[in-house]
Amino acid sequence: MLVMMNSGMADVLEPPRVARVRFPFGRPMGEPSNPDQSRVILEDALQILETATEPGTVVHLPYRWRREDYAQIRRDRAAKAKTTA
């Protein structure tokens, strides 16, 4: 699957599965030295790989550049995983 910035090229190329991020050029996984962020984006990418059911699956990831608390997102995910386990 493909992680790319939110440019119109995803519409032109129609990849099988794509996560579109509203991040600057050259930062598909987010800011440097933000391990929680790149972990969250990679987890999302793998989730799309696992759950997509048809070609041309596009997911717009909701994260705002430099304005999310990824450590909190990870804590929320861990808490959710505990309750579903």
Add this chain to the structure above:
Amino acid sequence: MESEELLKELLAIPRDAAFNRVRYIGQLMGEEKQVEFLKGLFAKSVEAREAKNAEALFDFLESWEEQGMAAAAERARAPFELGATPWEPLSIPISQAKVALVTTGGFYVAGQEPYETDGPENKGDYSFRAIPRNTPADKLEVAHLHYDLSGPKEDRNCVFPIDRAEELVKDGVIGSLSDTYYSFMGFIMNPELLANETAPEVARLLKADGVDAVVLTAT
């Protein structure tokens, strides 16, 4: 200065600046839209000051940047006939899958031949490099003229999430990782050579390695 020239001057954002795709507003959109952007920028800045919150301003900038990119994409066409989107569903969970990373970020291992970042006749370079999974960060180089390299030079994971993948396999999220990843350098002006030669070669190598799934990060 004529107004058209003035507007273009105001919107001539350097290519290596943050938000540089806002330059498409000056290059591709009409004068009316350019004025709308600049007036809105002033209004949102004042709003942000009054509200002590710049969220609306950031949203304004990002949505105009997207409009600029959409204007650029309208002019883009697939470089050749793409055919139907290839599709193979993943038949096992990621926790059992062998995963590889591929990127267009222009990475290579110290000692390998760097890419031709412009190449003869400014055609770029459609070759790839095999990147061993356990390449230390200080042995991984990056070469690309068309995005800001300060990010991956500080932390490769903002483009090529090698260390994140290791953490995910340790935590059992990913079943296993390929011993070899692949990088391209995304400035390629003859993409049919990529499509007919080097991309299928990487696909063959991944298949030979028993890779089930790939995360491809584009720059």
